[in-house]
Structure formats: C-alpha cells, structure tokens
Amino acid sequence: MKPDLFRRKAIAAACMCLPLYAAAQEVRGPLNVVVVTGARSEHSSFDLPAAIDVVDAGQIRDTQPRVNASEALAAVPGMVARDRQNYAQDLQISSRGFGARSAFGVRGVRLVADGIPATMPDGQGQAATFNLDMAERIEVLRGPFSALYGNHSGGVIQLFTRDPKGPLAVETSFSAGSYGMRKLDVNAQGRSGKLGYLLDASRFETDGYRAHSAAARDQAYAKLVTEPTRDSRLVLTASGLRQDDTQDPLGVTWATYQRDPRAGEIDSTDTQSPQRTLADRYNTRKSIDHQQFGLTWEQHFGADRLLLTAYGGNRRVVQYQSFSRGFQAPPTHSGGVVDFDRDFHGIDANWRAVRELAGGTLRATVGLELARSVDARQGFENFVGNTFGVKGNLRRDERNEVRSVDPYAQLEWERGAWVLTGGVRRSRVRFEVSDRYLANGDDSGSVDYRHTAPLVGVLYKVSPSLNVYASAARGFETPTLNEVFYSGTGGGFNFRLAPAIGKHLEAGVKAMLKPGVRVNAAVFQVRTQGELVVDSSSGGRTSYRNASATLRQGGELSLDAQLGAGWNARLAVSALRAIYDEGFGAVAKGSRLPGIPKTSLYGELGWTEQSGRFGAALETIANGRVYAEDTNTATPAPGYAIVNARVQASQQLGGWKLKQFARLNNLFDRTYVGSVIVGDANRRYYEAAPGRNWIVGASAQYQF
Structure with missing residues (x-):
C-alpha cells in the first residue's frame, strides 16, 4: 500500500466514527482511565494520541492462576501473548508483529514493573x-509513542502493583489444575503511619502439558511506600525469582505434532535408544536465579515534579541445550551449556514542568536514562564421555558488557479542543566483548549503535466523548546481546549486525457511545529497514541477519460495554499485514513475516450478580495461521479458535473476604499449535497448546 493511500484510509477510518458524534455529544464524562505510560505522567488514556489499553486488577487476579502475563494480555488488541508450555523459554509476546521472532524471552517490546525496567539495555526482557x-x-502502549522508551520497536508493557493502605491484611490463595498445576501464594499488606508495606511470596509447580516440560517457580516481592513530606513520595521495591532445572521440551516437526501433540521429537542419531527424544537425551533444562531492587523518589514543586529512579540486580542462568553434533563438534563450537552471571543497574531522572503558554497549557518533560549490564559468560560441552546433558569441557569464556545512554524530551501543549505532542530521544547502545577463551579464535570487540527517535502527535476533541488523533515516529531496535553472539553455524560474534529503523504512522478514534460503552479504533503502518530476522536456528542456538525492507499495515478495534442487568461485553480485534517489502536470498517480495498471525480476536460476554457476589463469562480467543520461516514454504501453524468458560464467587464474613473461581479452558477440546519457533534449521517449529483443561482457585483474606 502506498503511503498516500494509507493516509487516505486512515482519514476515512477516522471519519467513519464522525456520524457517532450526534449520539456521543449527549454523553457526559468519558471513561476516565488514568495512565502514566506514554505521557510519563498521570493522563487520561482517552485524551492521549496513542493506542493504549489498561488491564485492571479484576481481569488479572480474580479468575486466573496469575502464572503468566499472557492470561491478562489476551484481551489487548495488537498484542499476541503465547504461553509456549515451556517455562524454560518464557512467554512469546509480540506487539503489531514486533517480537515474534524471539527465540526466548521478550524482544521488541519494553517491559517495566513499578517504573523499574524488566528489559535489559540490549532490549531483551523477561x-x-x-x-x-x-x-x-x-498498561499496554503500542505504536509511535513507544519510540520514546528507547531500544525496541513494538510497544511498552508496564505493570503496577497495588499501593498498600489501611490496616494490616493477610491473604492466602491456592489454585490447581490440569497437568499437575498448583500454585500457593501468601501476602500481607497494610499501612502504619506514613509507612505502607506489601510482602508477597508464591510457589508454582507443574508437571507440564508437553513431554519433558515440568517446572517449579518461586517468587517473592516486597514494597515499601512512604511520604516523608506532603510533596514527596519514596517507593522501595525488591523482588526475586528462582527456577531450578526447568525442563525444556523443545519444538517438534509437523509429522511429530500430527502424531502426538504432547510428544517430544525423537533423536534419530541416538543408536543406543532409538525412541528417546532429544529433550530426554540431552536433558534440556534451564535454571534461573534473578534478584533486583528499585528505588523511586518523587518530589513535587507546585505543578512541577522531579522523578528519580534507580535499580540494580543480578541474574544467573545455566541452560542445557540440545545439539545432535555430539562428538563431532567443530573447533568453533561453543558448547551446549550456557552459563552466565549478570549484574545490571541503571538510573532514570526526569523533570516535568507545567506552564501557561499562548493561551494553553504546556507540559514539558526532560530526562536522562542510563543502563548497564555485565555478564561473566561461559560455555561448556553438554556431554562427558558417553553421557549427555552434563557439563563437560570449557568451550567459551568471556566478559560481555552493554551500556546505554538515552537523553529524552517530551512536550505536550493543550489548548481548547487541541492537544499537540512532540518528543525526541537520543539513544546510544554500546556492546563490548572481552574473549578469554582463545582456542577457537579471539572474538573480542565492540560496536556502537546510535539513533535519534523523533515523535509528533495531535489529538482533536470533537466532543467531550469523541476524540480523533494521529501520530508518527521513527523507532530504533538494536540486536540483543544474544542476537550478536553467533554469526552463523558455529561462528563467533556478529558485530556486523545493524539496528533496525522503523517509520511508524498511526491514526485513531476514541469514543464513548453512551455511559459504560467505549470504543477505540486505530489504523497504522510501519516501514522498517534492516529488520533483524532469523538466519538459522538449531538446538536452542539462533543466529540472525539484517533483511531488506519490511512493511506492517493493520488495524485494531476494542470495545468495552456495560450492557445493563449485570451483563458486560469486551471485544478486541486485530488485523495485520506483515510482509517483506523487498526480497532477499530465497525470500520473495511479499512473503509474510513468520510468527505473526494475520488476524486475532478476543471476545468476552460476562454476567455479574447485582451484589457482585457471583459472576460467569464465556471467552473466545482466535488467531489466524502463522508461518514458521521466511520463505513461507514450510507447513504453517493453522489458525484456531477456542472457547473458555469461567465462574466466580465472593463472600464477606466479618473481617474475612473469601473468593473462589473455576475455569474450563478450550471448552471444545480443539487441537492446535500454540506457538512456533521461527526459522528452526531442523524444521522443529511447532509447540502444541493444551486441549480441554481446568483450573480452580480460592483465596481468603483477613483484615485486622
């Protein structure tokens, strides 16, 4: 689609909602969902010229086991959050198609928790x-405004924990479900004088749906909040996550998936045990030990504000991968065991000033963000003698450092019905490698990535309950540290990788059709040069290259409605055309980007009893087919639609607050591929999702 044609379609889409003006102008007080993402200060999402959605506490906590963020993100348009049934590799999250290629963790989307980044300076998050x-x-932000958050392309997912208040309250919850899933959580919160406190600890275990996918996870969280003066606020947070020997089931071929979706891939090179799977032979697994702390100081000077954030932590990972090369590993092979110890820290300081200017209000924010991570990284062979899946000879020993320096500024001027926004962020990301294992050559070196990301946006308030907007930005995404590790099969660091530069355009409409009914719609286009794509992927190791130009065009629609008599509905629909706009190698122009569905949908119809004590709902989740590699010749993962059902109840007995829920997911027992491993060299692309499964949970809170 040509840019001028896209602009005409964007204007037409906005104008489609103008006939709603007559109905909307009778509505008073649009739904005031207050967000801080995008504008870096409290702001009504209705008046922000950006696609942003909020998932509230009820959606996150009341009818879910609270194990994966995908539980809550399913209802957000433009987002595809896949539970891979593989806790060794984390979720697969993409925003408008960015991040779908990630071999593990989250790439292309910035993660933030209570103002503290959960994404490293290289752009990789967990x-x-x-x-x-x-x-x-x-809060989920998509589109041009996310460019002001630095090194990523797709969006920002920002989680906020509750603020402790009131007398001491102690709560425990337990949930259990299919495939040996169980989770126990205990927390306490309250406030004493000026000090608020929140403590939480949980234990999650599962036997796993897929073969060789058992996992156990321990998490802990602490938060202290105090207001030393009337105009200041201090927040201290600390968190920890531990997973020991989390099994990795790996992907499977299409033939294996069709034979048995839960089965692992047979290792054809294993002559001693011909039916043993790769995952079993190499005992593929990952252990994670992650701790971090954060500090946020907020000081108000009248309408102006100073915000200081500092954080630090440590992440230790030991991962056993599968390689069928066995004893024939070439000299450049860095081993099948990854072992790294990472220290990371950073600061973010910004000043916001509010002034009257030219008959309107100007809000200006200037800031500086610094981040650094240092890895002591080693690699070992994953065999000793004839035994696989154990730590063998050293094949890699190095120090990896990533530093980022990002000054930024954002201006917002509001006068009457107009809101004008502009911003710029200057990013510098530096990678340094000191190689201490020289038997396979010296991979020491460094590379700098620099980019200036500008943003402009405009919003017009047609009426108190109908806004239209448009925005544009130039985004920036460097390779991650993991993506520069390998230049190809068995190769060393790939310092030749260039950053991907994307030009984002978006237009949208936000409307309140009547009290309790809100509609958001957006159309967008992203042209990217130098998109990072998978070059080859095998046994847990993936190498990357820069492709030619790519094009993403799409639309998103969300509807939230209170229908009366206790009924409510939610709808989130996305359509995305993501293609290679230029061919390269064996990839033809027009080929679809792998890992990205063309369409996705979430629908929900719920009912809540008048007193709020009982509720029930039906949910529908649907995704179009997904290609697994760039040429689109391998069998794509077929599209699917599933239906979930849930019920919930709550009671208040004196100081006790009791809650219960039950879920039946995949009600009609559909068989489908939940996610794909993009570009796997052995064509083991497919990761199956569960059939019909159940979850029940209960909680009890006592307030003293």
Whole structure:
C-alpha cells in the first residue's frame, strides 16, 4: 500500500466514527482511565494520541492462576501473548508483529514493573519477573509513542502493583489444575503511619502439558511506600525469582505434532535408544536465579515534579541445550551449556514542568536514562564421555558488557479542543566483548549503535466523548546481546549486525457511545529497514541477519460495554499485514513475516450478580495461521479458535473476604499449535497448546 493511500484510509477510518458524534455529544464524562505510560505522567488514556489499553486488577487476579502475563494480555488488541508450555523459554509476546521472532524471552517490546525496567539495555526482557499476584493494573502502549522508551520497536508493557493502605491484611490463595498445576501464594499488606508495606511470596509447580516440560517457580516481592513530606513520595521495591532445572521440551516437526501433540521429537542419531527424544537425551533444562531492587523518589514543586529512579540486580542462568553434533563438534563450537552471571543497574531522572503558554497549557518533560549490564559468560560441552546433558569441557569464556545512554524530551501543549505532542530521544547502545577463551579464535570487540527517535502527535476533541488523533515516529531496535553472539553455524560474534529503523504512522478514534460503552479504533503502518530476522536456528542456538525492507499495515478495534442487568461485553480485534517489502536470498517480495498471525480476536460476554457476589463469562480467543520461516514454504501453524468458560464467587464474613473461581479452558477440546519457533534449521517449529483443561482457585483474606 502506498503511503498516500494509507493516509487516505486512515482519514476515512477516522471519519467513519464522525456520524457517532450526534449520539456521543449527549454523553457526559468519558471513561476516565488514568495512565502514566506514554505521557510519563498521570493522563487520561482517552485524551492521549496513542493506542493504549489498561488491564485492571479484576481481569488479572480474580479468575486466573496469575502464572503468566499472557492470561491478562489476551484481551489487548495488537498484542499476541503465547504461553509456549515451556517455562524454560518464557512467554512469546509480540506487539503489531514486533517480537515474534524471539527465540526466548521478550524482544521488541519494553517491559517495566513499578517504573523499574524488566528489559535489559540490549532490549531483551523477561515477563516471568512480573509479579501478577500483587498487580493493580497493566498498561499496554503500542505504536509511535513507544519510540520514546528507547531500544525496541513494538510497544511498552508496564505493570503496577497495588499501593498498600489501611490496616494490616493477610491473604492466602491456592489454585490447581490440569497437568499437575498448583500454585500457593501468601501476602500481607497494610499501612502504619506514613509507612505502607506489601510482602508477597508464591510457589508454582507443574508437571507440564508437553513431554519433558515440568517446572517449579518461586517468587517473592516486597514494597515499601512512604511520604516523608506532603510533596514527596519514596517507593522501595525488591523482588526475586528462582527456577531450578526447568525442563525444556523443545519444538517438534509437523509429522511429530500430527502424531502426538504432547510428544517430544525423537533423536534419530541416538543408536543406543532409538525412541528417546532429544529433550530426554540431552536433558534440556534451564535454571534461573534473578534478584533486583528499585528505588523511586518523587518530589513535587507546585505543578512541577522531579522523578528519580534507580535499580540494580543480578541474574544467573545455566541452560542445557540440545545439539545432535555430539562428538563431532567443530573447533568453533561453543558448547551446549550456557552459563552466565549478570549484574545490571541503571538510573532514570526526569523533570516535568507545567506552564501557561499562548493561551494553553504546556507540559514539558526532560530526562536522562542510563543502563548497564555485565555478564561473566561461559560455555561448556553438554556431554562427558558417553553421557549427555552434563557439563563437560570449557568451550567459551568471556566478559560481555552493554551500556546505554538515552537523553529524552517530551512536550505536550493543550489548548481548547487541541492537544499537540512532540518528543525526541537520543539513544546510544554500546556492546563490548572481552574473549578469554582463545582456542577457537579471539572474538573480542565492540560496536556502537546510535539513533535519534523523533515523535509528533495531535489529538482533536470533537466532543467531550469523541476524540480523533494521529501520530508518527521513527523507532530504533538494536540486536540483543544474544542476537550478536553467533554469526552463523558455529561462528563467533556478529558485530556486523545493524539496528533496525522503523517509520511508524498511526491514526485513531476514541469514543464513548453512551455511559459504560467505549470504543477505540486505530489504523497504522510501519516501514522498517534492516529488520533483524532469523538466519538459522538449531538446538536452542539462533543466529540472525539484517533483511531488506519490511512493511506492517493493520488495524485494531476494542470495545468495552456495560450492557445493563449485570451483563458486560469486551471485544478486541486485530488485523495485520506483515510482509517483506523487498526480497532477499530465497525470500520473495511479499512473503509474510513468520510468527505473526494475520488476524486475532478476543471476545468476552460476562454476567455479574447485582451484589457482585457471583459472576460467569464465556471467552473466545482466535488467531489466524502463522508461518514458521521466511520463505513461507514450510507447513504453517493453522489458525484456531477456542472457547473458555469461567465462574466466580465472593463472600464477606466479618473481617474475612473469601473468593473462589473455576475455569474450563478450550471448552471444545480443539487441537492446535500454540506457538512456533521461527526459522528452526531442523524444521522443529511447532509447540502444541493444551486441549480441554481446568483450573480452580480460592483465596481468603483477613483484615485486622
């Protein structure tokens, strides 16, 4: 689609909602969902010229086991959050198609928790560090405005935990479900004088749906809040996550998936045990030990504000991968065991000033963000003698450092019905490698990535309950440290990788059709040069390259409605055309980007009893087919639609507050591929999702 044609379609989409003006102008007081993502200060999402959705505490906590962020993100348009049934590799999250290629963790989307980044300076993040038990809300920002958050392309997911208040309250919850799933959580919160406190600890275990996918996870979280003066606020947070020997089931071929979706891939090179799977032979697994702390100081000077954030932590990972090369590993092979110890820290300081200017209000924010991570990284062979899946000879020993320096500024001027926004962020990301294992050559070196990301946006308030907006930005995404590790099969660091530069355009409409009914719609286009794509992937190791131009065009629609008599409805629909706009190698122009569905949908119809004590709902989740590699010749993962059912109840007995829920997911027992491993060299792309499964949970809170 040509840019001028896209703009005409964007204007037409906005104008489609103008006939709603007559009905909307009778509505008073649009739904006031207050967010801080996007504008970096409290702001009504209705008046922000950006696609932003909020998932509230009820959606996160009341009818879910609170194990994966995908439980809550399913209802957000433009987001695809896949539970891979593989806790060794975390969720697969993409926003408008960015992040779908990630071999593990979250890439292309910035993660933030209570103002503290859960994404490293190289752009790699881990959603497992989110504490969903204490979550108050999740804000999801997509499109041009996310460019002002630095090194990523797709969006920002920001989680906020609850603020402690009131007398001491102690709560425990337990949930259990199919495939040996069980989770226990205990928390306490309250306030004494000027000090608020929140403590939480949980234990999650599962036998796993897929073969060789058992996992156990321990999480802890602490938060202290105090207001030393009337105009200041100090927040201290600390969190920890531990997973020991989390099994990795790996992907499977299409033939294996069709034979048995739960089965692992047979290792054809294993002559001693011909029916043993790769995962079993190499005992593929990962252990994670992650701790971090954060400090946020907020000081108000009248309408102006100073915000200081500092954080630090440590992440230790030991991962056993599968390689069928066995004893024939070439000299450049760095081993099948990854072992790294990472220290990380950073600061973010910004000043916001509010002034009257030219008959309107100007809000200006200037800031500086610094981040640094240092890895002591080693690699070992994953065999000793004839035994696989054990730590063998050293094949890699190095120090990896990533530093980022990002000054930024954002201006917002509001006068009458107009809100004008502008911003800029200057990013510098530096990678340094000191190689201490020289038997396979010296991979020491460094590389700098620099980029200036500008943003402009405009919003017009057609009426108190109908806004239209447009925005544009130029985004920036460097390779991650993991993506520069390998230049190809068995190769060393790939310092030749260039950053991907994207030009984002978006237009949208936000309307309140009547009290309790809100509609958001957006159309967008992103042209990217130098998109990072998978070059090859095998046994847990993935190498990358820069492709030619890519194009993403799409639309998003969300509807939230209170229908009366206790009934409510929610709808989130996305359509996305994501293609290679230029061919390269064997990839033809027009080929679809792998890992990205063309369409996705979430629908919900719920009912709550008048007193709020009982409720029930039906949910529908649907996704289009997904290609697994760039040429689109391998069998794509077929599209699917599933239906979930849930019920909930609550009681108040004196100081006790009791809650219960039950879920039946995949009600009609559909068989489908939940996620794909993009570009796997052995064509083991497919990761199956569970059939019909159940979850029940209960909680009891006592307030003293």
